[in-house]
Structures are given as C-alpha cells and as structure tokens.
Amino acid sequence: xxxxxxxxxxxRRVSLAALERYPLPEGRLRFVTHGENTTFRHDSSAxxxxxxxxxxxxxxxxxxxxxxxxxxxxxxxxxxxxxxxAVPEALTAADGAVTVRASAAGETRTCxxxxxxxxxxxxxxxxxxxxxxxxxxxARLHLQADGWRPPPGFTRIDWNHEAFFGNVMVYGDxxxxxxxQLFPDALRWRFEKLANRLEPLLSDTxxxxxxxxxxxxxxxxxxxxxxxxIDFDDCGTGHxxxxxxxxxxxxxxxxxYRECLAALLAGYRSVRPIEVTQLxxxxxxxxxxxxxxxxxxxxxxxxxxxxxxVVERWSMEMLDLLGY
Numbered sequence: 001x002x003x004x005x006x007x008x009x010x011x012r013r014v015s016l017a018a019l020e021r022y023p024l025p026e027g028r029l030r031f032v033t034h035g036e037n038t039t040f041r042h043d044s045s046a047x048x049x050x051x052x053x054x055x056x057x058x059x060x061x062x063x064x065x066x067x068x069x070x071x072x073x074x075x076x077x078x079x080x081x082x083x084x085x086a087v088p089e090a091l092t093a094a095d096g097a098v099t100v101r102a103s104a105a106g107e108t109r110t111c112x113x114x115x116x117x118x119x120x121x122x123x124x125x126x127x128x129x130x131x132x133x134x135x136x137x138x139a140r141l142h143l144q145a146d147g148w149r150p151p152p153g154f155t156r157i158d159w160n161h162e163a164f165f166g167n168v169m170v171y172g173d174x175x176x177x178x179x180x181q182l183f184p185d186a187l188r189w190r191f192e193k194l195a196n197r198l199e200p201l202l203s204d205t206x207x208x209x210x211x212x213x214x215x216x217x218x219x220x221x222x223x224x225x226x227x228x229x230i231d232f233d234d235c236g237t238g239h240x241x242x243x244x245x246x247x248x249x250x251x252x253x254x255x256x257y258r259e260c261l262a263a264l265l266a267g268y269r270s271v272r273p274i275e276v277t278q279l280x281x282x283x284x285x286x287x288x289x290x291x292x293x294x295x296x297x298x299x300x301x302x303x304x305x306x307x308x309x310v311v312e313r314w315s316m317e318m319l320d321l322l323g324y
Contacts, residue, residue, distance in 0.1 A: 018111035048116035123218035128263035135267025145210035157236030171296020245282035
C-alpha cells in the first residue's frame, strides 16, 4: 500500500493535468479530502472551485462511471433550475464536457470541477436548528425529484438490497463480496442477520425515488439561515426514509438524539409527509453501509486502516443499541 502522502501527491498531479482542460487561470491548489474521491480546492481570479479526482469503479463493478458522473451533474443542473436549493454547479471544460480524463504519475482518472460552496459545516457540532433546516431542504429535494423526468442515458446507483448487501459495489479496490470476508466473524454474522431481516423492507418501494444518499451534516454547508447541499456522489434511487436515517444516524447514541430527530422530522414534514416507524431499521442499514465502505477503503488508505478496529467496535455497539 502506498503511503497516504504518496497517494495524494500522485492524484494532485492528476488534478493539475485536468485543470489544463478547463478555462481557468492559474491559481493555488490546496488539498481537501482523500477518502472516496480525492478533492482539491483551486483558488484563482475566477473564484474558488472544487476539483474532484474520481475513484475508478466508484459507482459499481459494472457501471459506466463517466455516465454516472454526467448523470449526477444533470440532476444538479435540474435542481438549480427547478428550485432555489443551493447545490454545486459544474464547470464545463474547454470542449464543453463536464468530465475529463486526465493522466499523470502513472494514474489515469476521470475528473470534474464544481464551483466552491462557501459557508460553515457543523459535522460534529450540529444543533437541532441545523437538523431542522437540513430536513426542510431534504424534503424539497425529494419533491423536485418526484416531478423531474431524467434525460435519456441517465444512470445512477439503485440502492436496493443487492447494492447494499450483494457484490455490486467496489470499496477502495475491493469488491463488496470480498469485503464481507474481511469483517470479524461476530460482526459478519450479525450483518448477515441484518441482510436477511431487511430484504422485505428494501423490496417495498412505496416511497422510493432519487435521493442524495449521503446527506448528513458533513455534507450540508450553512450560510446564515440558508443550507447548501453538497457531495451528491452517492446519489441514486432509494428509500426516502434511508435519506432521513443517514442524516441522523451518527447521533443515534448521543444524548441529544431525540431533540435532533424531532427537529429533522419537523423540518421535513413542513414540506412533505413521511412515515418513520422503521427508522431504526434504516439506521442499522446505514451502519452496515458505513462499515463495508470503511473496511474496503482501509485496504488502500492507511488513515482508514489505522482506525478500522475502532469502527468495527462502534458497529457492534450500534447494532446492540438498535436491537440487531
């Protein structure tokens, strides 16, 4: 496994190669994240932009990754057209494309560039007021999706039982089916029980549609009273209740869980109705989704590898809390 510093250095060179294809002046490039995609912030006289270096097979083993990214951007464009929700705007390359293939340091990746979203992120310190605003924005997002007809060729992840528990996805560079074998025996056994219990629930498509699929406080940027929604990289078709579960999941074992949940639901229901009797089931599903992603990523990312045992213990504790 290459060191984290070496990985980031290589992908920084890829991002610089990609930027040559965009109508942007020279500027300063700063590292942002290296987890799923690797991202950098580019500051120039044209403003600030987020450069995304996309991970191969990010959208599944057999998915057309470039088509999936273009589809994500098509939805973002539609949201910005149909609503006043603040979501990222893609910058087009000099040839008019919204993605480019760039090569450097022995790496070839698909890259895209989005306008930077200013504001504050309260990932670890969100209060009920933030959850209320997030819930309202989430419901408005779902309303837009319900009334929107995707263009021909639109392709995004279908977050069904097979996508969660089968061998559809790739995490790090490990197929999901192989990630199961990396779980400790006790954790794998409990996740197998979870998969069996959730199959009927995930087969019920009563309230399914396009969702962000990763809309937790870390992907919400607050500026005054306004919340901006970022990082649609996981977006696809799924249960709307899963969307709510993702937002509140990390607070499930916190002292202020009930207050934050009440605010989230009040915000959502001020725009759109939703039934939440099975919310804990979807929180358990989110815990599994986080664990399998973390396990696969730990095989290629030293920062994740160093905390894998901690995350495994947390999953066991959350399954205890949720009655699984």
